[in-house]
Amino acid sequence: MASPMKLLILQMSSIGNIVLSTPVVRCLKKQLPGAVVHFCTKPDHAPIVDSNPYIDKVHYQAGSLYRLIRQLRAEQFDCVIDLQNNFTTALIRKALGVQSYSVDNLGFRKWLYVRWKVNLMPSQHVVDRYLEALQPLGVKNDDFGLDYFIPYKDQVETDWLPPTHRDHYIAFAIGGRHATNRLPIERLVELCSKINHPIVLLGDKRDRVIGEQVEKQVGTKAIYNACGLFNLNQSASIIQGAWVVFSHDTGLMQIAAAFRKKVFSIWGSTTPNFGETPYKTSYLRLEKSGLSCRPCSLTGSGKCPKGHFRCMNELPFKFEEQQSRQQKENLD
Template sequence: MAAPVKILLLRFSSIGDVVLTSPVVRCLKQQVPGAEVHYCTKREYQPIVEYNPYIDKRYYLEGSLYSLIRQLRAEHYDYVVDLQNGFVATLIKSMLGVRTYSLGKPSLRTWLYLNWKINTLPTQHIVDRYLETVEPLGVENDEEGLDYFIPYKDQVEVDWLPVTHRHDYVAFVMGGRHMTKRLPLARMIELCRKINHPVVLLGDKEDRVTADAIALELGNQLIFNACGLFNLNQSASLLQRARVVFSHDTGLMQVAAALKKKVYSIWGSSTPQLGEFPYKTPYVLLEKSGLACRPCSKTGFGNCPMKHFRCMNELPFDFEVKELRQKKKNFE
């Protein structure tokens, strides 16, 4: 039997990024003989890692950082895998004093792309860069994609939904932390009208007013406003039940990819070239190409820096949801 090898993985933000580290967790556990994998993240992301069977122990950043470091030092790790490479992660690594493997950040290339629109970024997904970080440990990409584990207690029952949405619906992740990553209200209404199928709107409590306006315009037969009604894992359960998923560039888009749903991925101020498009799942990119001002930000802004917001206002809805068309034909 192989001697135990203790490995600590660090990633402190955000929902999507923590989900995107799941292949590294799985591959470390399955491919490193005797691996005991620990994961350290912020407490708010506990639902993402709590039920992952490839994680042996979890630590959460809340309150005193130095208290957390004392706990981590007591574990006597063999290796630290840093997929954050920020100030907190660097401090933890320096205090633990063990061999580390850290994600390299193409900061200059990203800056050139965002500010001068000169794209010299590698044509690879961030997940593949994460996995390159642990190649020295003998880890290879198993090509199985992302993981997301939903506990039984968070599975949404069919009868929790309106009758119109109990057996077939499209999920639309309409939320997003920053305005420039979201369609304006009028365009969300246009999108839901274009889909022309029962839609479950997903977002947080702050998105509920906007979602109510969509439901008021299109009617409850078409729209179910689930914003703020469900926790993260329950929202994942709703994604799992959906026929297809429409999503802005946000954390639940990565959750949908982990659940192997087909994703219609909506891009505004950011672009797929930044490396976080849906991973190992069918997807369709919805974006306004050819804009000299795009991308303007990786994380998004509160307002369009150019004031016109053409990336979202002029984004074409020229898609066809073949999965819905096929169902309608079968029904007929």
């Protein structure tokens, strides 16, 4: 009888990508009898992986890469699964010297799309590309979507929110890693003014000032600025309790998908064509189509290279029209 496999998953890039990796973790654990699954990532991602019951042990890249490799070598893995496939993860794979499988990160196609606007991207979600890399192991997509596990201590109780937001609210993740991924303040105000439900604004401490301005300018609307008041797991708990979720292209968008929420996903300089739309949940893309300058970057940037920021400044908020157009695109 063959001994159980000891597997290492490499994924260090972002909160969103860690959440998008969860089907891989689950499918490996449940489909390979006795599999021991380790996960290697950055310390910032600890809230996501530490509570995942399908992960047996987590390794963190903090400081020396050489020290991390020595730590990983000592584990004597049977197989490495590289879901990032960049220079660092390739070094780790080579140093461990065991059987490995890597996702195709489509780097050249993405470069063509950003640099020359030549779209050769496949109509395939990144999660499906992740799982495609596992086919030699006999692992298949179970179609159960994304996972997110919130420890009991981070479950947000009803009375932690204002009375106006305890029964029925919309969560709006207003943050974003880069400026070109976020709506300008005046457009945030415009969008919030069109939402006829109590809104909880989510983001980190850097987003709190923006949230305060939105809260003040919208005025009579029931807006609760929760930016910077809750940690990642607590923000996820607020999303879990929301009716629907509005979000920029961020990790909270993927967390909303993990809870099967209806998502209004807002796209600026990046594009859903990179394959990172909300997975296995209902969603509506809010984006300015027909711009020859978009996408201008792979993950976003500090400012619009053209100076006009049309992708966000001219993004339409006509939800019914956009929903009809997206449904037509899906049929085509």
